Amino acid sequence: MQPTSSMNEEFLKKWQMGLQIFRPSIDNTSVHERKKAIxxxxxxxxxxxxxxxxxxxxxxxxxxxxxxxxxVRQMLSGIKAETLINKKLPKKxxxxxxxxxxSKKILRxxxxxxxxxxxxxxxxxxxxxxxxxxxxxxxxxLMSNDVLLLQETLDYIVSLQTQVNVMRSIVDAAEAEIER
Amino acid sequence: xxxxxxxxxxxxxxxxSDDQITDLISKLRQSIPEIRQNRRSNTVSAxxxxxxxxxxxxxxxxxxxxxxxxxxxxxxxxxPNSPQAAVIRSLING
Numbered sequence: 183m184q185p186t187s188s189m190n191e192e193f194l195k196k197w198q199m200g201l202q203i204f205r206p207s208i209d210n211t212s213v214h215e216r217k218k219a220i221x222x223x224x225x226x227x228x229x230x231x232x233x234x235x236x237x238x239x240x241x242x243x244x245x246x247x248x249x250x251x252x253x254v255r256q257m258l259s260g261i262k263a264e265t266l267i268n269k270k271l272p273k274k275x276x277x278x279x280x281x282x283x284x285s286k287k288i289l290r291x292x293x294x295x296x297x298x299x300x301x302x303x304x305x306x307x308x309x310x311x312x313x314x315x316x317x318x319x320x321x322x323x324l325m326s327n328d329v330l331l332l333q334e335t336l337d338y339i340v341s342l343q344t345q346v347n348v349m350r351s352i353v354d355a356a357e358a359e360i361e362r
Numbered sequence: 363x364x365x366x367x368x369x370x371x372x373x374x375x376x377x378x379s380d381d382q383i384t385d386l387i388s389k390l391r392q393s394i395p396e397i398r399q400n401r402r403s404n405t406v407s408a409x410x411x412x413x414x415x416x417x418x419x420x421x422x423x424x425x426x427x428x429x430x431x432x433x434x435x436x437x438x439x440x441x442p443n444s445p446q447a448a449v450i451r452s453l454i455n456g
Contacts, residue, residue, distance in 0.1 A: 213434060216434045217430050217431055217434040220430045220433055220434055221426070221430040224426065224430065304407070304408070304409065307409040308408050308409050308412065310409075311408075311409050311413055311416070312412060314412065314416040315412060315415060315416060317416075318416050318419045318420060318423075319419070328379075328383055329379055329382045329383055329386065332383060332386035332390065333386060335390065335415060335419075336386065336389055336390060336393060338419070339390075339393050339415075339418070339419065339422070340393075342419065342422040342423070342426070343422065345422075345426055346422055346426050346429065349426060349429040349430070349433065350425075350429055352433065353429050353432045353433050353436065356433070356436045357432070357436065
């Protein structure tokens with residue numbers, strides 16, 4: 183599962199539109215504000231690729247809107263994604279209904295064999311690692327279901343790779359162009 | 363918070379869920395370069411895969427942040443209507 187050429191192209195188009203919208207305000211601001219606008223537009227472009235269908239993308243748009251609501255709304259309008267403006271994060275933790283719900287078993291207190299103890303220890307370690315994922319994936323804290331968390335993680339990675347690939351291509355090409 | 367009645371299929375749905383998690387972790391293995399390049403990637407534990415995934419995501423975010431810094435200095439060069447934009451577009455599709 184890797185970013186596709188069409189994903190790269192679509193991200194680039196949305197990102198350029200975002201930069202055009204930001205340009206008037208960018209020209210008159212500090213370096214810090216400029217950098218912030220560039221990163222913010224890249225994040226909105228990345229999140230909008232999913233058209234509100236994933237939890238991480240809705241969480242990311244909400245986060246960027248918190249940082250600069252006016253510019254985010256302008257950009258979403260510019261790339262014809264106004265519907266994402268009102269996409270609220272679910273108050274409940276369920277983002278996908280198709281996921282099979284997993285009932286929690288009551289822990290039985292009994293002595294375990296060595297292999298059972300090892301398996302239980304591995305399970306506890308995996309649980310701690312999934313908590314780490316919740317911290318790095320936007321909206322991760324809202325996903326109570328481990329299956330959903332992993333699905334969203336995979337999708338988020340592909341989208342991040344798209345963002346980085348395109349940004350790197352532009353930066354490298356622009357720097358080479360300047361040195362010409 | 364009310365507790366839901368235990369379903370008779372609890373064990374089977376739990377098994378389905380575990381299978382899904384195993385499958386998803388396998389996909390993560392293939393998505394993380396540090397793991398994928400390892401000849402023995404099949405033997406990497408689920409816990410290790412998840413840890414490497416966290417590191418990878420943090421690294422990608424850091425790289426995007428660094429690229430934003432570099433681009434800030436080059437902002438004038440990025441004109442969507444310029445020949446440079448056409449060069450960049452061809453680079454991405456090439």
